[in-house]
Amino acid sequence: MRVVTRDHSEDVPGLDHRPSDSPYVERVYQASEEGSYGAAAPRRMVSVANSNWELVAWTSEGVTHVSVRGPETRPTVVPLGGKPSGALGVIFGHGAYLRGLPVPDLVDTSVASPRTTARTFVLQGDEWEIPGFENAETFVDRLVRAGLLVRDPLVADVLAGDAPMLVTPRSVQRRVAAATGLTQGTIRQIERARQAAMLLRRGEAAADVVHLVGYHDQPHLARSLARFVGRRATQLQRPTDEEMLSLLYKTDAEVRP
Known part of the structure; x- marks a missing residue:
């Protein structure tokens, strides 16, 4: 059963997202083609830094694209040109x-599938079916069984604060x-900034966020x-309809110094 949580993530109009019970997956999201922005569709998206990599599939002008995107160490502004x-x-x-x-080769960049159809794409030389919102874990399990996707559990434990x-x-x-592809320090800095942005978007005062997230001042x-x-x-506390932020959510990564 799909579970969508709302207490530890930033709601984005037109975007549905959920955590996962797979140890390989942090979160799954989908954006509707039409969106739910109404007449005031945002003109740009601010893609904030992110310490996770992802597989993303999207459709533009009837053409399907699939890319593996690495962690992002800096924000980027993406013009939307109308509804996403x-x-x-x-x-x-x-x-x-x-x-x-x-992953170190993917930091601040992406690798596109060399061939895609409306239903399939190529990854590591093999053709795969593009996953859906409900069955993403099935796709991930297939990658694991094929030996393409692996996991170092120590990394997740360390970033969660376990010695x-x-x-x-x-x-x-x-x-x-x-x-x-990142150091522990960089990951913690990115996650702390993302959590601070979430709190500010929810109306917390900057002085309170300093103490809640662990900044010096x-x-x-x-x-x-x-x-x-x-x-x-102040921009995060008073957002404009012309701009949207990329998905923000709380991870298990330890963020305090």
Whole structure:
């Protein structure tokens, strides 16, 4: 059964999303082709920094595209040019990665399927059926059984704040970097900025967010938002109809210094 949570994520008009019970998947989302924006459709989307990689499929002008997108260490502004096209995304959890397509090579970039149809795409030389919102885990299980998708559980544990046993700090650093393409410090900074943005969008005062998320002071918060979200606290507290943020959600990653 699909479960959509609303208490730890930022609602985006026209976008449905849910967590997953798969250890390989962080979240699944879909955007309707028409959306639910009404007459005041946003003109641009601010894609905030994200420490997870994802598989995304979308349709534009009747053509289907599929890409593997890596973690993003900086915000980008995407012109929408009207109502967004339909899209389906599978956001993978920290520690999961594709054999033959290392996450470090995907940071701040993407790799497109060389051939797609309305129903299929090519990944690692094989043809796969494009997953749906309800059956994304079935697709992920097939990747695992084929040996294409693997997972280092230590990485998820470390990023959640658990101290590993019998593993040296240097080994932990190497394994986190190999599985995520990022350092532990960068992941925590990104997740902290995303959580701060969520709180500000919900109306929390900047001074309260500093203490809730673990910044040193308001200038520290401001620098983090500029680097990873691309917006000031006041812009997040008073959003405009011309702009939408990419999906924000709370992960298990430890964010405090």
